[in-house]
Amino acid sequence: MLEIRIHGRGGQGSVTAAQILAISAFHDGKQSQAFPRFGVERRGAPVEAFCRIDDTPVHVRSQVYNPDLVLILEPSLLEAVDVTAGLKKGSNIIINTSKPIAGNKLANFKVFNVDASQVALEIFKADIVNTAILGAFAKVTGIVSLKAINKAIDERFEGRPRIIEMNKEAVRRVYEQVN
């Protein structure tokens, strides 16, 4: 089972990202579960969302303590919260940042820097990276396909064709950013 933790700020769509990830995994024939850190959501406050992906039905209902991968929607969160808490050594961290993270804070992990904000600003004219960063997730892990993410976007934003197109475009461009 793969356990994913998403760090963002209230209003950035971390929960939606976890949900789209769970829907995508299901479209790829996997079982999944997505949930927020249950709490009092406030715009701007650090928030977390989780996703579990497995080949068999996910029964566990406790929180995620030792994620296999961390997605960070904003680099300033590194100063605010311990984004590597419980993260297994050598695990992947995907972070949205315009410049590579300095220092050895993340030295024990495999860090993928993507500039999802730039892509989002060009496409949405706003810094909304929650779907875009899933492109990087697909490329880094290979656990969900781009096709499945697109299908999940169709489902999640049903009836809003322009939003769907923009999100797919953002996902594709961030996917291509990862080497």
Next chain:
Amino acid sequence: MKKVTEASQAVAEAVRLCRPGVIPVYPITPQTHIPERIADFVNNGEFDCELIYMESEHSAISAAIGSSAGGARTYTATASQGLALMHEILHIVSGMRLPVVMNVANRALSAPINIWNDHQDSISARDTGWIQLYVESSQEALDTTIMAFRIAEDKNVMLPIMVCLDGFTLSHVYEPIDIPDQKKVDNFLPKFTPLFKLDPKAPVTMGPVGFPDTFMDFKKQQQDAFDASLNIIKKTNSGFKKDFERSYGDGLVEGYMLDDADYVFVGMGTICGTARVVIDTMRKKGNKVGMLKLKCFRPFPEKEIIDSLSKAKAVAVFDRAVSFGHKGPVFSEIASAFCQAGKRPVLHSFIAGLGGRDVTLDHIEGAFSRIKKEKLPVSEWLM
């Protein structure tokens, strides 16, 4: 149709498929997503029902009495303080034998204020004369809500039902569900025909005074209906299995790896999912552990519990509620059930997961190793 969605959405789908005529409701965290999704269906024209936004839970359940007495299939949902505010009316719904179905998104009761999951709200409404069913997953929440209407409206039952799902821990979780076809649900759930209804053309009196010469007889009728409901719940569960190829134990309790288990976990709701994972892991290491999931808390399936547990050496009962000054409510009832039984396991009580405190794999594995060692009954809070 299979899809990944929120448990609250799953419940709303079930409600839509059951076609209640009236839904009086008042929002409260973490139940809110359920009426929100129902409102989406109503506004989209996918679901024709009278959705009434009341001014409180007390009014919502009171309106439910009116609509059910008027002969409409009636549904509502609440949680926590909302359920507590309904309390006096809950007795009236059951006393009037109105088969209202209500989802409870289980949440702690204040004070201190807490919006997270435990079972104190519905457990505190234990003696209000409502059938109480607890669910573990989104699918079970959906399926049980459908079954609840059929059980409640059975002429031998005619009792209201609470379908309890853990707030947040389940209500806000996205996971795969299978949404049944409308035709199949229509086939499974016959049209509601009330025993009596308020009708100006054929007037009846409802809610009269019950003098000492009759009151107790009406209470005995309610108790008899509860006794009868045990079998109806089982039959509804097997009927559901036939129509939808899914079922939950015998409808009252569900065993997991139970047949040869020496050490057994007992719980209600989502912690049973976590327990399954612990049991799988421990079984691989050769531990004879198992689970009895208590799906039906009222009526209390005494016989099924004794049959399922009497072979075990020790049992760890997990309660997500407390009877202050005593012990876990599920624990005490199981202990009382075993009082007359010949062979009985050592029964241990664990209070866990109050007010959203996470119940972890370690908690459950720890409880298993504890009851393996202890000779005398343990009563412990897992902090």
Next chain:
Amino acid sequence: MVIKLNPGAVITTPGNSVENKTGGWRSLRPVWDKKKCTQCMICWTYCPDISIPQKDGKRLETDFDFCKGCGICKQVCPFHAIIMEKEKK
């Protein structure tokens, strides 16, 4: 009388209070003085037991099958056309 106990205490024969004659509860009896009465109908309005029948807007003699002798009619009558007398049994 054997009462059928319907589930939920539903009474399928509503309006059955006419079968329950409460006149026997009376210890004081309203005596109506037709000469003083102006047919203002205030007593008819106030009687809590619908025990003052009326026809064509005029009150008739008290229905003693149901009058409990509460004396409200006497109390509200502005013309002192009703007095309460001890019931003779």
